[in-house]
Amino acid sequence: MHNPQLNAGGELQHLLTLEGMPAAIVERILDTAVPFVSIAERDVKKVPLLRGKTVFNLFFENSTRTRTTFEIAAKRLSADVINLNVGVSSTSKGETLLDTIDNLVAMNADMFVVRHAQSGAPHLIAQHLSARQREHVHVINAGDGRHAHPTQGLLDLFTIRHYKREFRNLTVAIVGDVLHSRVARSLIHGLTTMGAAEVRAIGPQTLLPTAVEKMGVRVYHDMKSGLAGCDVIVMLRLQTERMKGSLLPSAGEFFKHYGLTADKLASARPDAIVMHPGPMNRGVEIDSAVADGKHSVILPQVTFGIAVRMAVMSILGGG
Amino acid sequence: MTNAKPTDVRAKVPEGLPDAERALAALVEKMRGAVALDAKLIGIYSGGAWLAERLAAILPGNLPVGFIDVSFYRDDYGQKGLRTKVETTTLPFEVEGSRIVLVDDVLYTGRSVRAAINEIFDYGRPEKIELAVLVDRGGRELPIEATYVGARVSVARELSVVLNREADRFQLSVEPVTSEPRA
Numbered sequence: 001m002h003n004p005q006l007n008a009g010g011e012l013q014h015l016l017t018l019e020g021m022p023a024a025i026v027e028r029i030l031d032t033a034v035p036f037v038s039i040a041e042r043d044v045k046k047v048p049l050l051r052g053k054t055v056f057n058l059f060f061e062n063s064t065r066t067r068t069t070f071e072i073a074a075k076r077l078s079a080d081v082i083n084l085n086v087g088v089s090s091t092s093k094g095e096t097l098l099d100t101i102d103n104l105v106a107m108n109a110d111m112f113v114v115r116h117a118q119s120g121a122p123h124l125i126a127q128h129l130s131a132r133q134r135e136h137v138h139v140i141n142a143g144d145g146r147h148a149h150p151t152q153g154l155l156d157l158f159t160i161r162h163y164k165r166e167f168r169n170l171t172v173a174i175v176g177d178v179l180h181s182r183v184a185r186s187l188i189h190g191l192t193t194m195g196a197a198e199v200r201a202i203g204p205q206t207l208l209p210t211a212v213e214k215m216g217v218r219v220y221h222d223m224k225s226g227l228a229g230c231d232v233i234v235m236l237r238l239q240t241e242r243m244k245g246s247l248l249p250s251a252g253e254f255f256k257h258y259g260l261t262a263d264k265l266a267s268a269r270p271d272a273i274v275m276h277p278g279p280m281n282r283g284v285e286i287d288s289a290v291a292d293g294k295h296s297v298i299l300p301q302v303t304f305g306i307a308v309r310m311a312v313m314s315i316l317g318g319g
Numbered sequence: 320m321t322n323a324k325p326t327d328v329r330a331k332v333p334e335g336l337p338d339a340e341r342a343l344a345a346l347v348e349k350m351r352g353a354v355a356l357d358a359k360l361i362g363i364y365s366g367g368a369w370l371a372e373r374l375a376a377i378l379p380g381n382l383p384v385g386f387i388d389v390s391f392y393r394d395d396y397g398q399k400g401l402r403t404k405v406e407t408t409t410l411p412f413e414v415e416g417s418r419i420v421l422v423d424d425v426l427y428t429g430r431s432v433r434a435a436i437n438e439i440f441d442y443g444r445p446e447k448i449e450l451a452v453l454v455d456r457g458g459r460e461l462p463i464e465a466t467y468v469g470a471r472v473s474v475a476r477e478l479s480v481v482l483n484r485e486a487d488r489f490q491l492s493v494e495p496v497t498s499e500p501r502a
Contacts, residue, residue: 028403035388035407044441047391049401314391318400 004126007135014126014139015312017148018189026193029311030158036307036314039076049314050079053110057083058100059142060116065278066142066152069302070113073309077317079111097121098128105129111138111317119145138316140309146182151312152277153186155305157194159297160232162304163273167194173226173268174217175202176236176258176285179209179247183277184236192216202226203258206247223258227267233295235260235276235286251284261287265295273297337470339482339489342453343370346469347377350451353467355418356380358449363435364388364406366424366482369489370453374422382420385410392434408438415443420466424482426452429463454491456480 003020007013012025039045055074059067067083074081086100095103101112114122122141129137143149157167164170172191178184178201191199192215201212202220213219220226227233238254248254260274274286274295282288291298360382362371368386375384388406421435432450439445449466456474474480478493 031403032401032405035391035405038407038409039391042442046441048437049391049396314401318396319398 004123004130012312012315013135014122014141015150015316016123016126016139016141018150018153018186018193019148021150021189021193023193023195026154026157026190029154029308029315030161032311032315033154033158033304033307036076036310037304039310040303040306046076046078048078050074050077050110050317053079053317054108055079055081055111055113055313056104056109057081057113057142058086058104058115059084060086060097060114060118060121061143063115063143066115067113069305070140070142070151070309073306073313074111074113076306077310077313079313079317097124101125101128102132105132105134105137109137111140111313113140113142114144115142116144119147121145140312140316143182146180147185149182149186151305151309152183153190154312155301155308156183156187156234156275156277157190158304158308159275159301160273162300163297164231167191167196170196170231171198171200171229172196172232172234173200173202173220173230174234174236175223175226175260176254177207177238178203178212178236179207180239181236184234185215187234188212188215188217200226200230204248204254223260223264224267227264230268230272233260233265233268233272233274235274235280237277237279238281238285251281255284259283259285259287260290262289262293265290275301278302334473336480336491336493337454337472339453339491342469342491343373343489346451346453346467347374349467349469350374350378350420354378354382354420354449354451358418358420359383359385359412359414360420360422361385361387361410361435361439362422363431366453367422369482369484370424370451371422373487373489374451383412385412387435387438389431389434389438392438394430394434410439410442413443414439414445416446417443419445419448421448421450422452423450424453425480426450426455426463426465426468427458427480429459429461432463433461453482453489454480 005014005016057067057070071081121144122139126139141148141150174184188199200218200220201208272295276298280286360371360375362368371384375382387408390402390405451467452465453469455465455468455471477496479496481492481494483490483492
């Protein structure tokens with residue numbers, strides 16, 4: 001099947017999903033992110049790669065954090081960055097998504113970073129650009145519906161590789177609201193591609209997608225057995241704003257069974273790392289003592305996220 | 320990668336390639352006594368990094384060594400994209416106010432040196448930057464000259480001069496130019 005995020009030469013043209021992404025490209029992004037980490041430690045936190053390029057952050061769904069990290073990444077590459085909270089501008093005046101894109105292309109946009117509540121919106125934009133012969137304009141999916149959040153998946157992979165060196169022997173548990181989580185989906189695809197030994201999903205039946213086992217994931221409904229022997233634990237945010245109906249009795253009940261406490265963490269390997277994509281709900285999916293404890297790599301994830309986004313943008317933006 | 324016959328390639332190096340170890344000895348002779356005793360060496364990946372390590376071991380003064388990968392500063396990014404293997408620039412000393420000797424294996428167009436100088440200035444304002452190269456092959460496209468040169472050679476445009484390291488000994492060879500950005 002043709003993958004629209006790769007060009008005819010098999011190079012990255014857009015970043016839409018980690019599903020079906022060749023391992024060599026994932027590896028190249030992770031390798032390229034390494035030297036970008038040290039750029040952030042310099043006095044001048046800037047390199048000239050995207051000088052003169054214009055990056056549009058198109059956020060049809062609110063996310064201050066993700067937008068900020070993309071903005072910082074683009075600015076550290078010397079791009080001009082325009083932030084559009086589209087939800088409150090043109091679309092509310094009736095303009096269609098693709099008309100918005102055409103207008104921004106007419107303003108000489110070079111790259112779109114797209115966040116949309118609708119799964120497939122970035123894909124649609126990429127296809128539209130290609131139909132209009134705008135191959136020099138690139139699209140990065142910054143999260144679409146429940147579908148994918150590939151830069152989050154990549155930064156999770158980068159963090160895991162940073163602390164654990166390689167993926168082959170790792171057991172990784174993803175805990176909580178897998179059903180509503182594009183973060184989980186992207187990470188599962190990434191881990192499978194990179195050859196992780198075992199990927200587990202832990203959560204109540206109501207918060208695990210029915211087909212999750214088809215993605216090569218082992219399902220657990222209790223923390224003790226699910227976390228046993230794990231090298232990496234990824235806690236997901238309980239996405240209360242995405243929940244319709246009663247999938248859960250209460251946040252307190254959820255914490256009792258699936259909230260990560262020091263006691264539950266003791267089932268994992270002694271050198272296990274704890275990750276969270278943020279923003280986290282302390283006392284709902286994670287206990288403060290764990291979030292701030294020695295296993296936690298939650299803040300390094302944020303730092304690495306900027307380097308990974310710089311890597312993606314600089315690979316896409318070159319000639 | 321090299322599919323041209325070695326004999327074809329050698330014929331395009333009029334006076335032959337110099338012996339790399341002899342070029343290194345000549346370079347050291349020029350630098351000894353001329354390089355400031357508080358100078359800092361910065362080798363450009365990968366050949367220049369190897370050369371900087373060798374120079375630091377031979378030259379007096381225990382000169383500190385840093386390494387620079389100029390990929391983020393290259394002027395052909397817009398045409399050729401980002402290189403696939405980018406190393407981390409590591410300058411384990413203060414650049415501000417210091418005397419720098421930039422070290423590269425082969426000086427050709429001068430574009431790598433331009434990129435390196437730009438990157439160094441993002442770490443601070445050095446008092447002085449000199450340039451030491453093992454081989455100068457001419458063909459400059461920028462007004463850049465080396466302060467210290469080990470050997471000079473004339474090579475056809477379609478060939479690149481490559482430094483090889485084996486058991487810590489240097490050897491020079493020529494290869495057809497690849498699509499990777501030129502030094």
